[in-house]
Amino acid sequence: xxxxxxxxxxxxxxxxxxxxxxxxxxxxxxxxxxxxxxxxxxxxxxxxxxxxxxxxxxxxxxxxxxxxxxxxxxxxxxxxxxxxxxxxxxxxxxxxxxxxxxxxxxxxxxxxxxxxxxxxxxxxxxxxxxxxxxxxxxxxxxxxxxxxxxxxxxxxxxxxxxxxxxxxxxxxxxxxxxxxxxxxxxxxxxxxxxxxxxxxxxxxxxxxxxxxxxxxxxxxxxxxxxxxxxxxxxxxxxxxxxxxxxxxxxxxxxxxxxxxxxxxxxxxxxxxxxxxxxxxxxxxxxxxxxxxxxxxxxxxxxxxxxxxxxxxxxxxxxxxxxxxxxxxxxxxxxxxxxxxxxxxxxxxxxxxxxxxxxxxxxxxxxxxxxxxxxxxxxxxxxxxxxxxxxxxxxxxxxxxxxxxxxxxxxxxxxxxxxxxxxxxxxxxxxxxxxxxxx
Amino acid sequence: xxxxxxxxxxxxxxxxxxxxxxxxxxxxxxxxxxxxxxxxxxxxxxxxxxxxxxxxxxxxxxxxxxxxxxxxxxxxxxxxxxxxxxxxxxxxxxxxxxxxxxxxxxxxxxxxxxxxxxxxxxxxxxxxxxxxxxxxxxxxxxxxxxxxxxxxxxxxxxxxxxxxxxxxxxxxxxxxxxxxxxxxxxxxxxxxxxxxxxxxxxxxxxxxxxxxxxxxxxxxxxxxxxxxxxxxxxxxxxxxxxxxxxxxxxxxxxxxxxxxxxxxxxxxxxxxxxxxxxxxxxxxxxxxxxxxxxxxxxxxxxxxxxxxxxxxxxxxxxxxxxxxxxxxxxxxxxxxxxxxxxxxxxxxxxxxxxxxxxxxxxxxxxxxxxxxxxxxxxxxxxxxxxxx
Numbered sequence: 001x002x003x004x005x006x007x008x009x010x011x012x013x014x015x016x017x018x019x020x021x022x023x024x025x026x027x028x029x030x031x032x033x034x035x036x037x038x039x040x041x042x043x044x045x046x047x048x049x050x051x052x053x054x055x056x057x058x059x060x061x062x063x064x065x066x067x068x069x070x071x072x073x074x075x076x077x078x079x080x081x082x083x084x085x086x087x088x089x090x091x092x093x094x095x096x097x098x099x100x101x102x103x104x105x106x107x108x109x110x111x112x113x114x115x116x117x118x119x120x121x122x123x124x125x126x127x128x129x130x131x132x133x134x135x136x137x138x139x140x141x142x143x144x145x146x147x148x149x150x151x152x153x154x155x156x157x158x159x160x161x162x163x164x165x166x167x168x169x170x171x172x173x174x175x176x177x178x179x180x181x182x183x184x185x186x187x188x189x190x191x192x193x194x195x196x197x198x199x200x201x202x203x204x205x206x207x208x209x210x211x212x213x214x215x216x217x218x219x220x221x222x223x224x225x226x227x228x229x230x231x232x233x234x235x236x237x238x239x240x241x242x243x244x245x246x247x248x249x250x251x252x253x254x255x256x257x258x259x260x261x262x263x264x265x266x267x268x269x270x271x272x273x274x275x276x277x278x279x280x281x282x283x284x285x286x287x288x289x290x291x292x293x294x295x296x297x298x299x300x301x302x303x304x305x306x307x308x309x310x311x312x313x314x315x316x317x318x319x320x321x322x323x324x325x326x327x328x329x330x331x332x333x334x335x336x337x338x339x340x341x342x343x344x345x346x347x348x349x350x351x352x353x354x355x356x357x358x359x360x361x362x363x364x365x366x367x368x369x370x371x372x373x374x375x376x377x378x379x380x381x382x383x384x385x386x387x388x389x390x391x392x393x394x395x396x397x398x399x400x401x402x403x404x405x406x407x408x409x410x411x412x413x414x415x416x417x418x419x420x421x422x423x424x425x426x427x428x429x430x431x432x433x434x435x436x437x438x
Numbered sequence: 439x440x441x442x443x444x445x446x447x448x449x450x451x452x453x454x455x456x457x458x459x460x461x462x463x464x465x466x467x468x469x470x471x472x473x474x475x476x477x478x479x480x481x482x483x484x485x486x487x488x489x490x491x492x493x494x495x496x497x498x499x500x501x502x503x504x505x506x507x508x509x510x511x512x513x514x515x516x517x518x519x520x521x522x523x524x525x526x527x528x529x530x531x532x533x534x535x536x537x538x539x540x541x542x543x544x545x546x547x548x549x550x551x552x553x554x555x556x557x558x559x560x561x562x563x564x565x566x567x568x569x570x571x572x573x574x575x576x577x578x579x580x581x582x583x584x585x586x587x588x589x590x591x592x593x594x595x596x597x598x599x600x601x602x603x604x605x606x607x608x609x610x611x612x613x614x615x616x617x618x619x620x621x622x623x624x625x626x627x628x629x630x631x632x633x634x635x636x637x638x639x640x641x642x643x644x645x646x647x648x649x650x651x652x653x654x655x656x657x658x659x660x661x662x663x664x665x666x667x668x669x670x671x672x673x674x675x676x677x678x679x680x681x682x683x684x685x686x687x688x689x690x691x692x693x694x695x696x697x698x699x700x701x702x703x704x705x706x707x708x709x710x711x712x713x714x715x716x717x718x719x720x721x722x723x724x725x726x727x728x729x730x731x732x733x734x735x736x737x738x739x740x741x742x743x744x745x746x747x748x749x750x751x752x753x754x755x756x757x758x759x760x761x762x763x764x765x766x767x768x769x770x771x772x773x774x775x776x777x778x779x780x781x782x783x784x785x786x787x788x789x790x791x792x793x794x795x796x797x798x799x800x801x802x803x804x805x806x807x808x809x810x811x812x813x814x815x816x817x818x819x820x821x822x823x824x825x826x
Binding site: 069073075149155313320324390 | 531688690711
């Protein structure tokens, strides 16, 4: 009964600590760490714990083999977790950077994505006349009617397979609207010609997208005249003159969407209300920031769930690895610990010493894992078929400081659980038998 | 085999350590079972015998472009073609505009191209006779509690109805079920409506179809027939591209992302960690038992026998944990799939995964056992007994 109660208490302690650990923001944790440090300096028991930890850590080099199990085990968990989450973060950043709060996208009502929307010429003209749109130097509203279609192009991987790339037909306003899109090689396409510029992401993905090269869209030959860089989802597209693309794809004068630059972010509500009140129009309006961020939701969620499941299962494995190692370490140092207890050290310092040692190893593992993920995958380019677009989206994995912190938190949590039980065992060793043990 | 009890006793000499190690191995193989299932199910998409006998014809320009419906009669005349059907993407959503369901507007013979699924003759007759009738997959029907005879309101996020709204109403005429029970087919999760009704009811389509599905009589003729179909529209304004369903699926999967690279990387990290962990356990186990091993040698066990014993012990350890882990993955998969209500579809652990898994277990067991085993084999009896 007594052992059962003790086990139950321990389990509750573990649960509560893990919950606190995941919920509490870092400033609270920092304050706790400082308080803990003060405790080890300025109380008797704390000083005992400090010196007991010192003894434990000074014997670590003798146990390099078994201690490295904790470090490498946790490094593996953190590396996998951080890499998977980095995929989600990179994807989300690529999409959310594609939009801003002061530009808006207008599509036909009820359309799930640009490509399924159709706006006729009259609607396009009406949209550009709405209030709240910023004007360029010549006094023209900065509204860019665009036509999004898709094309099959051979992939760069040499397999000869085709992939799908999103093609955007634009006019002059598209460049004014998006000042972050810059030509990095070659030149812009000339209106009226079958010329295209390719995004850097698309260039990484598909074969033949070099300035001066000719590519085939269906049976027609187009010339790639330049490469643009935008650092966002647009970089996975090909851009050409909207009129020429419309005729190649038999779209007449219709467009799929209109992008507008608002006078400022606050003008959005008025702009939206004006379009909703226009009886000629049946359209959906959204800020581009919201529109693109929404597209990343599904993928980011799936990736983080996968990351959590895989990391969780690996974490359980690592906890048992750490338990194994620390039980062995406690057993090997049973006499030392018993001696400490015999000369007057109380239980808590011994518990704290073993826990601190495990968590130190865990922190090392967490840092190592984060470092591995960063070295291997930060900036690694990946691609997938994105929701809401009709081409593959190229994005870079991003190992951010926030992710590294998440990884470290996981590592310390694993170390905490893996160290707690051996620590309690160490504190409860019967002094006399432990001293007699060989 | 006669030493099994000896190996078993050695393995459970320190229960805590062995059990902790077993759980670590178990989790590693649990993960392996789940991930390898995902990998193989991605690798096997469309790789059925029926998939090789079906050709998909779409616009060469891109998959969103449409083709004239008149092409059907011309494809049907290509030698080697058994039957040709067509379909259009409808872009339907149920209840919420973001809750998309796979929905196609299809020719009357579309479902006949897929012998993997079937509809009862009575329901099929009802579908053919109802202009607004739809066939729904049983997975979808179960998810949304649809029954035959229900009205099914769908919103299309591409096509407006004749009245200009995007609300369409259909009548559920039949349920699509897998022909083989326990089989999982894509068509069990779709809504199929009449292309004729779709085409007449929306002002945008005007006799266009999204893609053709052609059944060929002989799979070995697939490539020739595909080329012949593409030749029909060569140099027209609607050139086509025809592939076997297998090839088309493989190309889609490839664009989804390199699943196998991700899975293999994760498994690499997992097994490297496992190797170290189990290796450490075995090294500890042998170090602890130095004197016992010396006794074994003293009473006549040869060095090779001791080597074998230690190796067998480590292989047994990994096998025990691994088989339990894989078994758990096989058990958990269906539970998770059922529990998520069709949201998550965990593939079962196939024979291939078991074979690779057991192979890995033996390999890892041998790998982690070899150093301690060699140490045990080289033990000098006198030194070992003296504790030197």
